[in-house]
Each structure stands twice: as C-alpha cells, then as structure tokens.
Amino acid sequence: MQHQLMPLSFEPTALEPQISAETLSYHHGKHHAGYVNKLNSLIPGTEYENMTLEQIIKSASGPIFNNAAQVFNHDFYWKGLSPNATSPSAELAELLERDFGSLYAFQEAFLTAAAGHFGSGWTWLVITPEGKLEIRTTPNADTPLRGNETPLLTCDVWEHAYYIDYRNGRPDYLAQWWERINWNFVSDNLASVTNDPIAGYNQPCIRNDEVCDYVDAMQENERTPS
Ligand code: MN
Numbered sequence: 001m002q003h004q005l006m007p008l009s010f011e012p013t014a015l016e017p018q019i020s021a022e023t024l025s026y027h028h029g030k031h032h033a034g035y036v037n038k039l040n041s042l043i044p045g046t047e048y049e050n051m052t053l054e055q056i057i058k059s060a061s062g063p064i065f066n067n068a069a070q071v072f073n074h075d076f077y078w079k080g081l082s083p084n085a086t087s088p089s090a091e092l093a094e095l096l097e098r099d100f101g102s103l104y105a106f107q108e109a110f111l112t113a114a115a116g117h118f119g120s121g122w123t124w125l126v127i128t129p130e131g132k133l134e135i136r137t138t139p140n141a142d143t144p145l146r147g148n149e150t151p152l153l154t155c156d157v158w159e160h161a162y163y164i165d166y167r168n169g170r171p172d173y174l175a176q177w178w179e180r181i182n183w184n185f186v187s188d189n190l191a192s193v194t195n196d197p198i199a200g201y202n203q204p205c206i207r208n209d210e211v212c213d214y215v216d217a218m219q220e221n222e223r224t225p226s
Contacts, residue, residue, distance in 0.1 A: 001043075001049065001050050001052075002040055003039050003071060004036065005032060005033045005036045006075045006078065008028055008078055009078075010081075012024050015180050017176075018179050018180050019081070019165065019177070019180065020164065022164050022165075023164045026160065027156075027160060027161060032071070032074040035067045035070040035071045035074065036067075036071055039056075039068050039071060042064050042067060046064070048060055048064055053071060053072050054072070054145060057069050057072060057143060057145050058145065058146065065141065066141040067141075069143045069146075072143060072145060073154060073156070076154050077154050080154060080155075080181060080185050080186065081177075081180045081181070082181070082183075082185075083180075086181070086184050088186065088187055089187035089190070091194065092183070092187045092190050095133050095190070098133075099132055099133040099134075106125075107178060110125065110135055111174045113135050114155050114157050114170075115170055115171045115174055117137040119139065119140075120139070120157070121139045121140055121142070121157055121158070122143070122154050122157060123135065123136070123137045123154065123155045124137070124138065124153065124154045124155075125153040125186070126144050126149040126152060127190065127193050128148075129148050129149070133152075134149070137157075150193050152186050152189040152190055153181065153186045155174065155177055
C-alpha cells in the first residue's frame, strides 16, 4: 500500500505572516514528503506492507515506526492549523478551564512545555482514558497514538518547523503558531472522543474503531437532508 502525502487544505501563503510560504514549502514539500517517501521505500516485502498508518505505528519499531509516526504527526499538525480565526467549542473551553484553570493558563503551560522540550519532538494536548486533558511532550517521532491517550492538538518543535522564519527562536515561533491554531479541529477531536457528534463535529475521525464509525455515520446522517 502506497502512503500518500496529505495535501494541505490551504494555500502556501495562507498562514503568513506567522508561518511563511517558504517554511511551508520546505516543511510540507520536503520534510513531510520525505517521511512519506521513506516509509513507502521501507515497507515492501515486510509485514507492514498492507497495514494502515495507525496499524504500523502501533506495531512497528525502528525506521519504519519513525517514518510512519512522522507522517501521522505531520498530518495532525497541518490539520491543527488554520488561515482563519477560530475558537474552542463550548465543550472544549469548559474542559480547558476545568483542567488548566483558563484558556490563558493552558496557553502558558503548553507553550512553556513546548519551549522547554529538549531537542526534536512534539508537544501535545491529549485526553486521557479518564477524560482529563493533559499536556505531553514526545521526543523525535514518538506519538501518543502508541499509548491509550487520544491526541487533540500538536505542535511540531523540530527545528525545521521554525528555522527559516525564526532561526533559533523557538519561543517566538510558538507564540506565532498559537495564533494559527485550528480550534475547530481540536474541538472536533474532543467531540469524537466524548462521543458527542452533535457538538459540531466536521472532521474525519482519526481512529479506526466503532466510535469513529458511529460518529461518521451520525455526521453522514446530519449531512443528508431527510
Ligand atoms: Mn516537522
């Protein structure tokens, strides 16, 4: 099975000035594409050849895991960015306030964790199986998909995500990245987990299980005029 580079849903200049078209062209067109191509070159003839990305991530190790996870992580990163101003759903805002104190306190905690992460990796907002929102950082290609927590949002803190625009200024990049968060995506991910499809869910479910099948069916039902 050939894995594909996820096309971006916005124009190359759409995230400017926070993220330049030049950064987008390298980050998506070179780095992200590189992981896709590498993955496709590694899997023929292995047990991973016909697995979905998620299945590979949950079972592989070494270079196959690294490249598959980087494909997923980048897909998730791009979906979490928007050219338009968005805001958290009421449900998400309520949970952020409950678990961090306020949206601002969450922002501070998330950006501090991202700025303090040593070396390459990712910072995540996840929801635990108990329904609590938590901030996680993962090194290199590592991803919450490996465990039992569900990612809602991620920020790429690899240097290639910001070096063209901000040189070594990771905190500057993080502050600007915050302005481009696609809160619709984050809210929709939460709605898919809390099994509340009526709460404005409009993105494809990221997990291949019964809950997602159900959510997708509900969405289809909503889209289809009766
Ligand atoms: Mn990256």
